Amino acid sequence: MCKKQRFFIELSYHGQHYHGWQYQPNAIAVQEKLDQALSNFFGEKIETLGCGRTDTGVHATQFFAHFDIATEFSEQKQKRFLKSINAMLPYDIAVKHIVKVHEDAHARFDAIKRSYEYHIHFHKNPFKTHTSWLVPDLLDITEMNKAAAYLLEYKDFGAFCKANAANFTNICDVSRAEWIKEGNAIVFHITANRFLRNMVRAIVGTLVDIGKGKHRAQHIRSVIESKSRAHAGASVPACGLFLTEISYPYIVKPFEEILDNE
Structure with missing residues (x-):
């Protein structure tokens, strides 16, 4: 052995x-x-x-x-x-x-950065049922992006953490948060060194409320500063959420490439 x-x-x-x-x-x-x-x-x-x-x-x-x-x-x-x-x-x-x-x-x-995407579509599409969230309402993406930009100014994201989660800390370093239009759909891109449980889905729910006109972009500041999950929007369905990238401080090469270089 x-x-x-x-x-x-x-x-x-x-x-x-x-x-x-x-x-x-x-x-x-x-x-x-x-x-x-x-x-x-x-x-x-x-x-x-x-x-x-x-x-x-x-x-x-x-x-x-x-x-x-x-x-x-x-x-x-x-x-x-x-x-x-x-x-x-x-x-x-x-x-x-x-x-x-x-x-x-x-x-x-060892992971130093993680990225997620959340997908939303606006018209019924049977091919997106399990990979995107159907939102039949008009959303103000400009206002949603204004609110998303505020996320980069904060570190404590306890307001978006699932209740009773046993976290050592609620501190996260968010380096990207933006909505991008892709055809008849929109995708939220967010990157941070770490994420709290249910954090992305709670953030998206809060941003969608802003997009629907329930609040202005600045509302997200009061949510974050409250450090209370009760002030954030509802968690959106899991179907639209994708973990898309994990980064490490060293190069992770496929094994066949390592063998070729040895």
Whole structure:
């Protein structure tokens, strides 16, 4: 048996049929399906640790997890890894890369930046039912963007955190927050070093209230400064939320590229 090696795995998933990323005692999670496939492939019990957690119904176009293996990862296994793992996984989970990393590398704690998108469409579309939120009202995107810009001026986002969440701190460094029009839809882009539980969906709900004319853009200042979830808008449906990018302070190259360079 060889010394344990640590790997990062990059994947994407459609969250419709899962109760989020993290293991649930009485529900199916993405982590459970991935760990089962990896354990079968390597012939040993594999337990992954994800870069974060997503709620029920939330999607990820980029997600990282790390795991350790004690068995030899032979050249033959390397060549068939992606094809074999993806064949074992459900259609709505796809592994993109495997990356060999330092034994102390950590998918969650080493991440320095995370990005999300929230998708809204305005006309009934059966092909967007599970990947976007249908809002049949006219929204003032200019006012919503004015409000979104205020987010960059604050650090404490407790007002957008799920009630009773056990957070060590509510401090987040938001570096991007803007709505972009894409055809007959709009997409909210937000980037920060970390996010609180339910934070993006609560922010979007507050911004949509502003877009509907219930409040002016400056309202979001009073919400943030209140530090109370009761003052923010309702959490929007999970279907429109995507985790889209995770950044690390080191380069995460696909394993095949590492092999080529060694």
